[in-house]
Amino acid sequence: MRLTQGTFSFxxxxxxxxxxxxxxxxxxxxxxxxxxxxxDPHPRNTxxxxxxxPMFDIRDAxxxxxxxxxxxxxxxxxxxxxxxxxxxxxxxSVRLSFIVNRPANExxxxxxxxxxxxxxxxxxxxxxxxQLPEGERYS
Amino acid sequence: MAATLMAIPADAADAAPGAVDLRAxxxxxxxxxxxxxxxxEMVGLAPIKRRLREIxxxxxxxxxxxxxxxxxxxxxLHMSFxxxxxxxxxxxxxKMAAILHRLGYVRRGHLVTVTRDDLxxxxxxxxxxxxxxxxxxxxxxxxFIDEAYYLYRPxxxxxxxxxxxxxxLQVMENQRDDLVVILAGYADRMDRFxxxxxxxxxxxxxxxDFPDYGEEELLEIGERQLEAMNYRLSPQAKAVFxxxxxxxxxxxxxxxxxxxxxxxxxxxxxxxxxxFQRDDGPLSVDDLTxxxxxxxxxxxxxAGTPDSQVADKExxx
Numbered sequence: 063m064r065l066t067q068g069t070f071s072f073x074x075x076x077x078x079x080x081x082x083x084x085x086x087x088x089x090x091x092x093x094x095x096x097x098x099x100x101x102d103p104h105p106r107n108t109x110x111x112x113x114x115x116p117m118f119d120i121r122d123a124x125x126x127x128x129x130x131x132x133x134x135x136x137x138x139x140x141x142x143x144x145x146x147x148x149x150x151x152x153x154x155s156v157r158l159s160f161i162v163n164r165p166a167n168e169x170x171x172x173x174x175x176x177x178x179x180x181x182x183x184x185x186x187x188x189x190x191x192x193q194l195p196e197g198e199r200y201s
Numbered sequence: 202m203a204a205t206l207m208a209i210p211a212d213a214a215d216a217a218p219g220a221v222d223l224r225a226x227x228x229x230x231x232x233x234x235x236x237x238x239x240x241x242e243m244v245g246l247a248p249i250k251r252r253l254r255e256i257x258x259x260x261x262x263x264x265x266x267x268x269x270x271x272x273x274x275x276x277x278l279h280m281s282f283x284x285x286x287x288x289x290x291x292x293x294x295x296k297m298a299a300i301l302h303r304l305g306y307v308r309r310g311h312l313v314t315v316t317r318d319d320l321x322x323x324x325x326x327x328x329x330x331x332x333x334x335x336x337x338x339x340x341x342x343x344x345f346i347d348e349a350y351y352l353y354r355p356x357x358x359x360x361x362x363x364x365x366x367x368x369x370l371q372v373m374e375n376q377r378d379d380l381v382v383i384l385a386g387y388a389d390r391m392d393r394f395x396x397x398x399x400x401x402x403x404x405x406x407x408x409x410d411f412p413d414y415g416e417e418e419l420l421e422i423g424e425r426q427l428e429a430m431n432y433r434l435s436p437q438a439k440a441v442f443x444x445x446x447x448x449x450x451x452x453x454x455x456x457x458x459x460x461x462x463x464x465x466x467x468x469x470x471x472x473x474x475x476x477f478q479r480d481d482g483p484l485s486v487d488d489l490t491x492x493x494x495x496x497x498x499x500x501x502x503x504a505g506t507p508d509s510q511v512a513d514k515e516x517x518x
Contacts, residue, residue: 121309122341124379129337 063170065103068143068159078127081144081162085123088146093157094118095126096147097133101140101199103168103189113137116147130162139165139200165191165200221265231303232257239296243289244425245418252409253293253300260304277406278306278381279373281349281395283388284411287457290385291345293411297383298343307381311342317351320365328361332368339380349384350394370400414457419446423461427492432469437494448502464500471496 066072076084088095095117098110113133117126126144133142142163145156169190176184191199227233236257239250260276267273278301282290295312302310315335322328335344346352354360373382384391384401388410395402414422420443427433434442445464449455472492476484 117337119338120340121311121338122379124308124340124376125337128333128340 063168065141065161065164065168067105068161070160075164076160076162081130082123082127084158084160085126085144085146088144088158089120089123089126091146091148091157092150093146093148095120096145097126097129097142098145099133099137099140099142099163101165101196102192103141103171104187104192110141110143113142118149134163138163141165167200221268223261223265226261226265230261232300235296235299235303243292244421245414246289246293246411249293249409249411252407253297256407257300257304260301260306264304276306277377277404279405280381280383280407280409281391281405282383282385282409282411283391285387285413285457287459287461288411288413289458290411291347294343294345294383294385297381301343301381306378307342309341311339312345313339313342314345314347316347317362320346320352320369321361323361325361328364329368332365336368336372336380340376341379343381343383345383345385348386350386350390353394353397355397366398366401370404373404416443416446416450419450419457419461422458423465426462426465430469432465432490432492435491435493438492438497441494441497445497445500445502452502464497464502465492467500468492468496471499 070076085095097113099113100107100110114129117129120126130142130144140163141161143159143161145159148155148157171187171189174186174188176186178184236250236254239253243250256278263273263276280297282294284290291314294314298307298310298312301307313335319335320328320332322331352362352366354362369382372380382405384405386394395405420439423442423446424434424439446461449460449464454460469492475493475496476488
């Protein structure tokens with residue numbers, strides 16, 4: 063099951079050229095570009111691991127793309143996303159976030175039902191991949 | 202405008218279809234303004250201005266060739282600026298970034314100025330991230346490495362400079378379309394640096410030597426600097442200042458444009474205290490803007506030389 067989250071999530075995966083254009087857009091808006099990765103695909107997993115520090119003082123997307131290439135070299139089998147953080151007053155939050163790398167095989171999620179008191183049912187999603195320990199999930 | 206770029210015949214505009222109009226290209230690129238600005242703002246440096254125009258012409262021709270599908274090797278644009286301190290290396294690097302940006306060889310045209318401190322780390326494993334950080338920042342622009350020879354310290358074999366040099370060389374070779382590296386430093390030490398690192402020598406296409414300024418050029422530079430600050434020299438002061446330049450040039454640690462600026466800063470200081478001590482009524486605009494001969498004559502340079510007797514005379518020879 064193809065994971066969809068963030069901007070452009072219902073488009074086909076972006077090519078490197080398209081990623082470069084998006085990153086350049088972030089830079090031109092004055093946002094700090096950040097690269098994050100994870101192997102826990104759960105939608106509520108908002109805190110991904112950071113690849114280095116957010117890049118605040120970059121003028122050209124080539125620098126970010128270089129970092130992305132080295133991140134892919136090591137974590138190419140995990141999800142990688144790029145986010146643009148707007149530090150200006152009143153925003154101070156992420157303005158753009160999109161997935162730039164995904165594992166070759168995405169097993170998807172199981173829907174779990176838990177019978178609770180009375181006739182109540184609690185639902186939860188569990189990623190099949192997350193059954194394995196961290197770091198072994200997609201290799 | 203220089204001969205190189207003016208030599209293109211004016212009737213090239215009505216050339217046959219399938220032809221390229223270099224002159225129109227040149228106009229459209231916005232380079233004429235930059236060159237005019239260069240001529241206006243920078244005194245002297247004729248060989249360098251000529252060289253810049255040659256490079257610009259080469260890049261324009263390369264672009265034209267590309268349009269016809271003629272094979273064009275990506276030009277190597279890394280440069281080395283050698284010359285004594287204060288000869289305008291950094292100022293020109295800024296201009297270079299603008300020129301390359303107009304020609305489309307760098308995407309952003311910003312200049313990142315670094316020295317050894319910014320590239321070389323203090324312990325094992327510190328250097329590579331530091332250097333890469335700088336390269337990341339400079340991507341799409343021009344990386345200006347001032348006093349580049351400090352990167353290489355042969356006397357200390359455990360120095361981390363070598364690591365930084367290796368990363369730089371790799372990037373200079375593989376990411377030629379991402380950034381242009383300009384190395385700068387004193388001529389003799391840069392020569393030794395290039396001898397010790399032949400990889401650098403072969404990757405740097407343009408070696409540009411900055412000549413020292415002549416006395417008249419220095420005087421003009423001084424006057425321009427004053428003009429920018431809304432000061433001017435009185436006729437006597439101008440004569441004294443010319444003499445000051447001649448004397449100062451013979452002394453050690455002369456740093457061309459920078460020494461001139463420092464001398465003028467001190468002259469402004471003396472002018473201010475002279476005005477402050479005067480008690481003959483309010484000051485006019487003229488009083489505030491004119492630097493008199495005595496402001497310059499008080500300099501140590503005149504006292505330090507044997508023929509400093511001129512300091513006593515009002516109008517020196």
